[in-house]
Amino acid sequence: QGPTAVVRLLLSVLCSMATRSLIRAMALAAATAGCVTSTAAPAAQEEPTCGTEGAAAAPAAGEAATAGAGGRRKVHKSKDGSTFVFDAASNAWRLQPSPPPPEAAPEHGGGGGSSASRAPAPLALEWSQFPVAFDGDFKIAGRPLFLEAKSAGRAANEQLHGDTGRSIWDGAIAMAKLLEASHGLVRGRRVLELGAGRGVVGIAAARLGASHTVLTDLGYCLEGCRAAVALNASSPSDEPAEGSLEVSELDWFAPDRFLDSRPPDERFDVILAADVVWLLDLTDALAAAAASVAARHPGVEALVVHQLRSLSVQDAFLSAMAAHGFRLAWTLPGGAAGAGPPDGDSKAPSTVDWHPDFRPDGRISLWCFRLASSDGSAG
Numbered sequence: 001q002g003p004t005a006v007v008r009l010l011l012s013v014l015c016s017m018a019t020r021s022l023i024r025a026m027a028l029a030a031a032t033a034g035c036v037t038s039t040a041a042p043a044a045q046e047e048p049t050c051g052t053e054g055a056a057a058a059p060a061a062g063e064a065a066t067a068g069a070g071g072r073r074k075v076h077k078s079k080d081g082s083t084f085v086f087d088a089a090s091n092a093w094r095l096q097p098s099p100p101p102p103e104a105a106p107e108h109g110g111g112g113g114s115s116a117s118r119a120p121a122p123l124a125l126e127w128s129q130f131p132v133a134f135d136g137d138f139k140i141a142g143r144p145l146f147l148e149a150k151s152a153g154r155a156a157n158e159q160l161h162g163d164t165g166r167s168i169w170d171g172a173i174a175m176a177k178l179l180e181a182s183h184g185l186v187r188g189r190r191v192l193e194l195g196a197g198r199g200v201v202g203i204a205a206a207r208l209g210a211s212h213t214v215l216t217d218l219g220y221c222l223e224g225c226r227a228a229v230a231l232n233a234s235s236p237s238d239e240p241a242e243g244s245l246e247v248s249e250l251d252w253f254a255p256d257r258f259l260d261s262r263p264p265d266e267r268f269d270v271i272l273a274a275d276v277v278w279l280l281d282l283t284d285a286l287a288a289a290a291a292s293v294a295a296r297h298p299g300v301e302a303l304v305v306h307q308l309r310s311l312s313v314q315d316a317f318l319s320a321m322a323a324h325g326f327r328l329a330w331t332l333p334g335g336a337a338g339a340g341p342p343d344g345d346s347k348a349p350s351t352v353d354w355h356p357d358f359r360p361d362g363r364i365s366l367w368c369f370r371l372a373s374s375d376g377s378a379g
Contacts, residue, residue, distance in 0.1 A: 129360055130173040138173070140180055140204045146231050147198055148224070168198060171275025174334075174364055175305040176204035177355035185303060185352065186210040189269035192293060192300075194250065194286065195276035197221060199228040205272065206243045207234075213243060214268075216250035216258065252282065252289040259296055268293060271302040275364075277317045278309055287320035294326075294371050301347070302326065302369040307360075325371050332366040335359065 074086035132138045134147035147168070179186055179201070187209035193202040196215035202225075206213045215225055225247045234242040250258040271290055277283060294300050308314055318328070330345060332352055337359065347370075354360065 129170045129364075130358060132168070132173055134168070134200075140176060141207045143207070145176075145200065145203060145207075147200070147228055148231065168200060169275040169307070170360065171305040171307045171364055172197065172200045174354065174358055174360045175201050175272070175274040175303075175366070177358035178305070178332075178353075178366065179204050179208050181355040182352045183208040184350075186270060186272075190267060191270050191272055192216065192268045193272040193274075194252070194289060195273055196225055196247075199225040199247070201272055201274045202245065203228060203232050206245045207232075210243045212246070214246045214248055216248050218251070219249050222247055222249060250289070252285040255289040255292040259292060268297045268300050271300060273302065274305045275307050277304070277306050278313065280310075280313050280316055283313060283317040284320040284323075287317065287324045287326070290321070290369070291324035291326070291371075300371075301329070302367075304367045304369065306365055306367060308363045308365075321369055325373065326369040327372040329368045329370050331368070334362045334364040 134145060136144040136146065138145050186205045189210055191202070191205045191210045191213040193205070193213065193215045194217075196202050196217045198221070199215050202213045202215035215229070217225060229245050229247060248258060248261075271293060273286070273290075276286065290302050294302070306314065306317075321328070329347075332354070334354070337353065337356075352366070
């Protein structure tokens with residue numbers, strides 16, 4: 001029995017070692033599974049988004065759930081090659097830092113930031129509420145608003161936030177038509193637009209009676225914006241005459257460079273911003289830029305059309321505006337009809353409403369902000 005017992009003991013040891021090796025191999029395979037993400041081309045009228053609320057949301061196109069030592073996570077590779085990881089703590093997408101291209105100097109531009117550490121645009125939405133071609137099909141004040149065909153984009157390593165300012169977003173279309181339906185918001189006023197992109201909202205404001213409109217954005221947007229202004233320039237026979245239009249660079253991270261370059265006696269009455277609140281890292285920069293303008297232009301109000309993509313991003317922007325001294329005076333929800341500012345608001349037009357043919361759904365809202373100190377209100 002002695003030799004038999006030894007054989008049995010050896011077989012038991014060998015089986016135990018084989019089992020542990022198999023378990024380690026299976027764990028390694030599981031840890032490395034699913035680490036490749038696919039990249040899908042954005043839709044023709046692509047939109048930036050910071051993800052959807054809720055842990056049960058399925059990954060979007062170009063997005064995958066990856067497993068690793070830290071557990072499962074959602075990862076997205078954008079069109080320009082940037083990698084984004086969903087941060088469950090803040091419920092928002094974050095850029096995964098990567099080294100800059102060899103010998104590529106950081107670019108400094110306008111509107112959305114200027115350094116390699118600022119994130120390009122994440123994910124693309126595959127739907128649009130208002131598919132418009134701008135080939136004569138979109139009119140403001142009875143006249144078509146034209147845009148040139150979108151040109152080829154810059155190289156990926158030259159882009160800022162995916163160069164989203166070269167695209168047209170639903171919020172800009174909704175705001176342009178809202179100004180037409182409620183042109184008391186801009187008529188006779190001096191307008192500053194932040195994040196003008198290709199100029200749809202600013203051109204509409206000028207056509208609807210703004211006395212002077214300055215469209216601002218990142219440097220890479222200015223050529224296209226100026227082309228749109230020239231393409232839609234009014235002729236001497238146009239009635240009523242349009243207000244003057246100007247295009248300039250304004251970096252939300254350095255607004256004083258723009259403000260210091262302006263005439264000392266210039267006064268803006270209203271700030272316009274359409275569909276520019278989408279990335280968590282830019283919310284405070286936008287609020288700070290608006291506050292810098294308001295500090296030099298007492299009484300200015302900010303009209304922001306916002307499209308909800310992430311509750312955490314929306315909450316961060318509203319908190320940032322409050323922290324910089326703004327009060328949310330009134331709102332116009334998407335889908336609302338016959339709505340307007342609250343009774344007793346003497347600074348607002350009597351009626352504010354969406355255009356009936358371009359009434360957005362509940363994801364889009366209009367917010368009116370004023371500095372609390374400018375109207376005697378607190379917080």
